[in-house]
Amino acid sequence: MAGATTAMQAWLGSRAQVRERRGMQRGTEPQGILVDLASNDYLGLSADPRVIEAATAALHQFGAGARGSRVVCGTTAAHQDLEEQLCLLTGQEAALAFSSGYTANIGVLTALGGPGTLIIHDAHVHASLLDGIRLSRSPSLEVAHHDIAAIGAALAGRTQPRAVVVLESIYSVLGDAADLSAVARLCATFDALLLVDEAHGIGVADQGRGAAHAAGLAASPHVAVTATLSKALGSQGGAVLGSPALREHLVNTARTFIFDTALAPSAAAAAARAAAIVRLEPELAGRVLANAAALAARCGVPQAAGAVQSIPVESAARAAELAAGLRTRGVSVGCFRPPSVPDGVSRLRLTARANLTEPELEWAANTVAQAVESAAKDGSA
Ligand SMILES: Cc1ncc(COP(=O)(O)O)c(C=O)c1O
Structure with missing residues (x-):
């Protein structure tokens, strides 16, 4: 009956009030922003004319949607090209594209997990990895951030x-890097598989080839990688990279691959073109790191490993206030609060992009630094 409040509506309302009180409310409004330090478009490829052109051509060739699962009728030449380009970029033997990084992580963990597989994970891994571990029904163990001895x-x-x-190669919120070589050595010693989420590594680390490549682990039998196509590659989708046997196993057992409509061919074509650009123009990744260094220096935080710079803030409410204030001044920054931060420390998350101009970077970094400094003074007053 219209007008009556259902039990569910009452519960939704009370949850919203609790979030509001704690400064934890999130929103999805489009933003008219002068400088974007929040997006994951690290190389600026989402608006690159060559990437857009590849997506447009695929739209005309294959249509707007994939029309079915990859194992039914959804695989196109664009998906095959994408998987080939990802292998060329990262040095991996085989790749399998998924409809998102989230479904890639859930797919690979559920396909490899079960009662006979112990899964050990860093406390700071992304929600998609945690969900994959839970769904895998594996015995699992969380270790403290970077605790290699515990692994x-x-x-x-x-x-x-x-x-x-x-693990993640470069952590999505803290921006710090895992010691992949050390953990891979342990995995080789104890005959385990290291699964590295390179969502923030590919396109940035090792001239864009990723941190696993930098550590010489690209074709190691003890290492597999997951990737998203929605950050440095500027498109949409995800992938698992590793051996041909792993790919074959996933095609036959990964539920988020089999029972999901394939990635839209236009997104696949855009990501394939972006991967080729990253490989052929390694200076792009260099520019991200140079901009990240400048951003970190002006904001007074130690430079992190990749594009993401993280500024701790005393409370969730203060972080939300700072981010909102910056937005009104034209700078978009990420605001990460519990439960997205497992250590409970709220943070502003700034991302450097290769295509930030020098004046943009200087103005935005100064604006953020001043806001953070004045919030710190208010806090200590
Ligand atoms: C570390 C990590 N893994 C996976 C994902 C999910 O990727 P996608 O957005 O393509 O689903 C993200 C995105 O936020 C991420 O940061």
Whole structure:
């Protein structure tokens, strides 16, 4: 009956009030912004005419949607080209495209997991990895951020025949890097698989080839990689990279691959073109790191490993206030609060982009630095 409040509506209303009180309300409004330090378009490729042109050509050739799952009728030449380009960029033997990075992570973890697979993960891994671990029904163990000794102890003491260690190469909120070489050595010693989420590594680390490539782990039998096409590659979608046997296993068992409509061919074509651009123009990744260094220096934080710079803020409410204030002044920044930050520390998340001009970068960095400094003074007054 219109006008009556259902139990569900009452509950939704009370949850919204709690979020509002704690400064935890999120929104989805489009933003008219002068300088974007919030998006993950690290190389500016989402608006690159060559990427748009590739997507447009695929729209005309294949239509707006994939029309079915990859294993039914959804695989097109654009998907095949994308997987080839991802292998050329990262040095991996095989790639499988998914409809998002989220579904790639859930797909690979559920396909590899189960009672016979122990999954060990860093406390700061992304929600999609945590969801994949939960859905896999594997025994799992969380270790403190970067605690390599704890990973070694868990691997040494395991009773399951198989084990997977899950990390991000460059962490999405903190912006710091995992020691992939050390963890890969442990995985080789204890016959485990290291699964590295390179959402923030590909396109940025090692001239865009990613941190696994930088560590010489691209074709290691003990390493597999997941990627998103929606950050440095400027498009939409995700992928798992590794051995041909892993790819074949996923095609046959990964539920988020089999029971999901394939990635739109235009998104696949855009990401394929972007991957080729990253490979052929390694200076793009260099520019991101140079801009990240300038941003970190002006904001008084140590430079992180990739495009993401993280500024801790005393409370969730203060972080939300700072981000909102900056938005009114024309700078868009990310605002990360619990539960997105497992250590409970709210943060402003700034992303450097290769296509920020010098004046844009200087103005935006100064605006952020002044806002943070004056918030700190208010806080200590
Ligand atoms: C580390 C990490 N993994 C996976 C994802 C999910 O990727 P997508 O947005 O393509 O679903 C993200 C996106 O925020 C991420 O930061």
